[in-house]
Structure formats: C-alpha cells, structure tokens
Amino acid sequence: MNVRRAVSSDVVELGATLASAFADDPWMRWTVDAEDHDQRLAQIYELTLREIAVPHGVVWTTDECDAVAVWVPTQPTATSLVVPEPLKAELHKLAGSRACAAATAQELVVARLPRDAIWYLAVIGVRSDRQQRGLGSAVLGPMLERLTRDRLVAVLDTSTAANVAFYTRHGFEVADELDLPAGGPHVWIMCREPAQPRDGRVPARRV
Secondary structure (H helix, E strand, O other), X not given: OOEEEOOHHHHHHHHHHHHHHOOOOHHHHHHOOOOOHHHHHHHHHHHHHHHHHHHHOEEEEEXXXXXXXXXXXXXXXXXXXXXXXXXXXXXXXXXHXXXXXXXXXXXXXXXXXXXXXXXXXXXXXEOHHHOOOOHHHHXXXXXHHXXXXXXXXXXXXXXXXXXXXXXXXXXXXEEEEEEOOOOOOEEEEEEEOOOOOOOOOOOOOOO
C-alpha cells in the first residue's frame, strides 16, 4: 500500500470515499439534509477538497483513493480558513434543511478549539468496504511524523465514541466536550501536544 499526497484529479474519488465513510456519521446526519444524503455528502466533500483542502492544506491518500486524511492550517491568517462567499453559499445549499444547524454547530465547535493548535485534522475517512485494515492509520502517519518532528500542536473534533479511542492511540487526548443544541450529537474536541524532550529543553516550534 502506497500513501501519497492527493492531487486535484483525485477529488471526485476522494469525495466518494468520504461520503461512504461518513454515511451514518452523527455529525453529518445532524448537519446535512436527509434527502439525497449520500449525494449531498459527496458534493460537499468534493467542493471542500477542490477549493480548500488540496490547494491550501495537506491531504494524504492511497493510490486507490480508498482512504484520506485532510489537514488544514489553523493560523488566523491561513488561506484555508478564508472561505469565499460563493463556496459558502454552495455549501449552505447542499446542507439543505440542516443549513442553519450546520452553521451553528460549526461556530460552536470552532469557538472551543485550542488557540495554540497549528494544524486541524478536518476529516479522515476510509471507504466503508475497506475499513478495519489499517488504512486510517496509514494516511495519518506522514502528518503525525511531521507533528512529532516539528513539535506542533494539532486538534480535531469527532462525534463518534469509537473515533475517540482511535485518535487516543495516535497521541490525541480529549481537551473539551459539548452537546450540540436541540438534541444534536455529543462532540469531543481532541488535542495532540508534542511530547516533552527527556532533557527538559523545549525547542522552538517550526511551522
């Protein structure tokens, strides 16, 4: 299995992979209209991959595009955080009847993210028929190595308890929790801090 950086020609396949991986995800079920749900998911992921993640973030996948990990920088001036209005409008449309719930959920979670985090794991997914084969860990590997080497703080959020255990195995710890309003899912915010060196000295971080 080969893990590589994703390119623009992978976007459609990766969108389908993430739609498959998140078909029953509590967050996506809460924030995306149930009508034509799978199709909406695929289009949402395609748009965000094409317009934000691939050009401005770091996206790792396999040659078969059956697993993907999407990272974006979290600095206040990061290009990846500036969503063009036409893209916002399109994502709002794709969320359908859940558009207001989606906007509220995003605002609540973003407000709780640790301010010292440098990278945000926006999404990681494995196609449903390829899960439990180590692909998720494989596409996480390259960026986790970079975070460890450069002593960078990373953050993520998840609404699935099983994912909490998975991320814990990869060095993340629960930093905060919240329940989305009006009966929405529980959300865990997890942070990965650089380990302290044995001699006690803390080298400067490199972005």
